Structure formats: C-alpha cells, structure tokens
Amino acid sequence: MSNDKPPLHMVDVLGQYAHIQDDIDKAVLDVVKSGQYINGPAVRDFAQELAQWLGHSESQPVHVIPCANGTDALQAALMALDLKPGDEIITPSFTFISTVEVIHLLRLKPVMVDVDPCSFTLDPGAVAKAITDRTKAIMPVHLYGQCADMTALMTLAKTHDLAIVEDTAQAIGSGWSLGENHWGAAGTMGDIGTTSFFPSKNLGAYGDGGACFTRDAALAQKLKMICNHGSQKRYSHEIIGMNSRLDSIQAAILRVKLPHLSNYNAARTAAADKYDALLGEHPMITVPYRHPRSKHVFHQYTLKLNNRGEGPGLRDHLAQHLTARGIPHGVYYPKPIHKQAAFADVVSESVVLPHTEDLTQRVISLPMHTELTEAQQERVAQHIQEGLNSYL
C-alpha cells in the first residue's frame, strides 16, 4: 500500500550480509584461491569451531560431522543406528517433511504422534503410548527454536532402550534444563543431533549445508564414514554410505558467521519480546509459549489464532489482510505430514492427531530475523491488529 516504506522480509539475508560483507567476501575468495574445494581446511576448522561452540570439552566431548544438508544429516543419523527394515521410529507430524521422508526411505516405519498444543513439540505422553516392542528410536523436532521436553523423552528412551535423534534444524543454540546446573545444548542430549545450514536457518550458509552432532566417539566415526561413501580409507568401503559433504565455500562462510550466532539468537529473542509486548494482550491470538526449561531461539515467531473451531477462516482472513498490505507472513505448516499425499500408502487412515490437525489451521508466523527494527515490528503488529479486528 505505502510505497515509501522499505520492504519487510520474512528473513533478511542481504541485510545481515551487509554487516559482515568484508569478512565473508574475503573468506569466499580465500577458498577460491586455495584450490581446496572439497573437504578443505575450512570444513575441518568449522567442524571443530562448532563443536567448541556447542560446549565441547575433554570430559564432555561434542563431535560435529558436517554434511550436505539437514535432510542428509537426518538420514545419516538413522543409518548410523543399526536399524532393521520395519523398525519403528516415533516422530511428530507437525513438522517439515524431512524426518518422515528419511525414515521411509530407509524402509523404517514412521510412527507419527501428536504434539503438545502449547509448545508445538512432541508430546511425551503420546510418545509413551506409541511405544511397542518394534520401537527403536524417537526423533523429536525442536520446532521454531524451542526444545522438545528432553527430560521426559530421555527418561522414556532409557526405560525402553531407544535411541534419540534430535532434529535441531530450527534450534541451533537452544537448550534444555536437564536439572539443577545441568544444561543440555540442543542437539547434544540425544544419541545424535542434526542441524541444517539452509540460508534462512539461525546459522544459515549461502547455500545448502548440514551437520550431525554426537557425544559418542564411535558414532562420530561411523557418521563420518557414512557421509563419505562408508569409507575411512580411499577405495575401501566398509559400510554402505552416501555422498554428503559440506561445501568448502559454505564452511568458510559459516566460520565467519558462527562467532555472531549468539548475537543473532539474542536479536531474534529481543524481536520476539517486542512482538509479545505489541500483541500479547490481543484476545484473538496466543503469542508463542516459552517453556520454562527451554531456551527459545525463535527460528520462527508463530502466533496461534484463537479461532473457535471453525476451521482456517480467521487465518485466511488475516493472511489476506496482511498480503494486501505488503506484510510478509508464513504458515509452518499448513498440512500435517500424515495427511500428505506422498504418505497415503504409508500412514494408516486411522491415524488421528487432533492437536496437530488443529494447529495446522491456526498457526501463522511473522517476519523474524536479525535485522528487524522496532518500527518494522510496530508496522507488522498494527496490521495484525487491524486484520483481527476486521474479522466478523
């Protein structure tokens, strides 16, 4: 409507780049000039620096195994766990497609269960009910930047001898309080954690990238082999692997960005606080729940609309209102995985996940990134309020 205002973005990768442009440009050119384009020193150094950032120490080691993207990281994690076809993996349906996709590709059985309606993460009670003697692993997704209830999930895993693979694609830098003075970094509490460096993620590359994390040296070794054609020694292949590498130029970019990650996450959290203050009182919306035991790093700032069971009407109205005024917004995710056509033959029609199905009709995410200004947020909030108040 008003053409005089600078455009708002869901994610502002160029605005962020402008602050670090000299360092990034130099890092990229250094790789180009080095001639070491595959698994060069940038990849090795980035893996070590990220491990340190995640809290690596002699007594509490963290191993980082870089790979090509977050989906490959999930696949490598499952391949490392010695599973057999038909083994059951419990995971949410209110998420991106990757977890369920790789489970099925490896001929394992995805068992999708419901999420907690406040935190939007895996409901441990639902997980407990879904455990059978074929269950081998739980794959929680730390959705929107907040950890699933790792205390409850780790207790279940221990009791039933299950592995945990944490999908930390949206939550790098988040964590969970495991007890007094015992803090778990997201992705380092389960057997394996995975993340993505997709450009819009909290630690985004300028292309694709991903990584696995583990505290277990043997698993780390195996993951490394899996991402390198099952090989430790050239032309000697001990296990079936894949070709999944973090690109050297992306690693160099990530090395520049990693020292800024804490500030980036703090900027997102400050923006979330501001949205809360602007929108928290409105009776038609619920601002993001913050679990007292988790640190939220706000990959997304996602409102839950308080519509009264009438389907997505209120959200459609609000989305149209925002679109007409040039206010970006997103719906993550409009359709649960268990209802996707691709999984029609995989998932029984009897699977009903009430909270998941309800949330897919009620969530809407607002612009969230490191470059948001208060004036921009006020503009977003004003149009949200107008949109809600014009819904009859």
Ligand SMILES: *Cc1c(COP(=O)(O)O)cnc(C)c1O
């Ligand atoms: C982004 C994302 C992935 C996949 O990451 P890619 O790098 O795009 O493969 C997996 N899981 C979740 C929850 C994500 O948000």
